[in-house]
Amino acid sequence: MENLLSIFVKSIFVDNMIFAYFLGMCSYLAVSKTVKTSTGLGLAVIFVLGITVPVNYIINNYLLGPGALAWLSPSLVDMDLSFLSFIMFIAVIASMVQLVEMIIEKFSPALYSSLGIFLPLIAVNCAILGGSLFMQEREYVNITEATVFGLGSGVGWFLAIVGIAAIREKLKYSNVPAPLRGLGITFIITGLMGIAFMTFMGIKL
Template identity: 75%
Template sequence: MELINLFTKSIFIENMVFAYFLGMCSYLAVSKTVKTAVGLGAAVIFVLAVTVPVNYLIDTYFLQQGALTWLSPEFAEVDLSFLTFIMFIAVIASMVQLVEMTVEKFAPALHSSLGIFLPLIAVNCAILGGSLFMQQKDFVGIHEAGVYGLGSGIGFFLAILGIAAIREKIAYSNVPAPLKGLGITFIITGLMAIGFMSFMGIDL
């Protein structure tokens, strides 16, 4: 039940886009069509689901003070936490490179439509934020980190898919001239964030 709570919370209550407003650059740039939004959202799910538990293992067994005691008791005082950002980003960049090569190989049209925003997942603050929040929350096992990473990815997917579907329809709407483009998109994003906040009262 705790894992279900964590999964639901990471999708709706602590949504990367609507709760923390992370990853807004790709959220706004790639959400013009549902097709590209689905492609990027799926890539983000994969990257978060893999990098968060991998970074959990790196943090637990290499970076924290005393984490290297499994090698030898002599390393009990070693603290490599200053390498956190470098190691986390290295893992993220390698996973993003794998995703980019896979998409380019099997879906060249999607790769072309996503453009520069696919490799830029490596510097997407939502991806790094997932690993840093994992570190902050002190999960007790890799299973919790994995569930949190998967839920965070699905939350980003739902956010970008929802705004993409609305933006496709809104293209045929009579939007006031001053609000066309990013203006109405930010307003809709705020309303969607309020909607996601309604899940805060749910306790499974």
């Protein structure tokens, strides 16, 4: 249980997709103009990461990895299909994003309209693929750890985009120098938030 808590907390604060690895910056910067749209996209990212990371864990461990096909036949023990990881991971991510897009369009047309092109672009959001690749690299021992990591990574991305959206809403009433208005001040604040999140590296779990 302590190990799962450690993975969850580290994936949110220490290994934050935005502030530690700068993954998913395109959607982070483009959609974070209002808290409402940022919340919708953040929840969609949590859902997609929470589903795709464990699914890709199963695919990696029982189909693609070295010796992963041994459960089918002893003659396949030397089979290594890891070179297919990228295309398989992306196929799973694209399928899940399509599902999320259909659900949001059905139950929240206003949110679907406000997210616009950035909703289907979750499929090419490098934070989503990064979650599966980090899962593969860190070699989690079971699907529970992979799922916790996926959910934690999604929550970390959610906190990052909602946090910057709340700040950007307040900046509308601030006297920001003209050359820095828009993305300029957003980059500066993102850097400061990244430095703030670095303080969590001192957490011992």
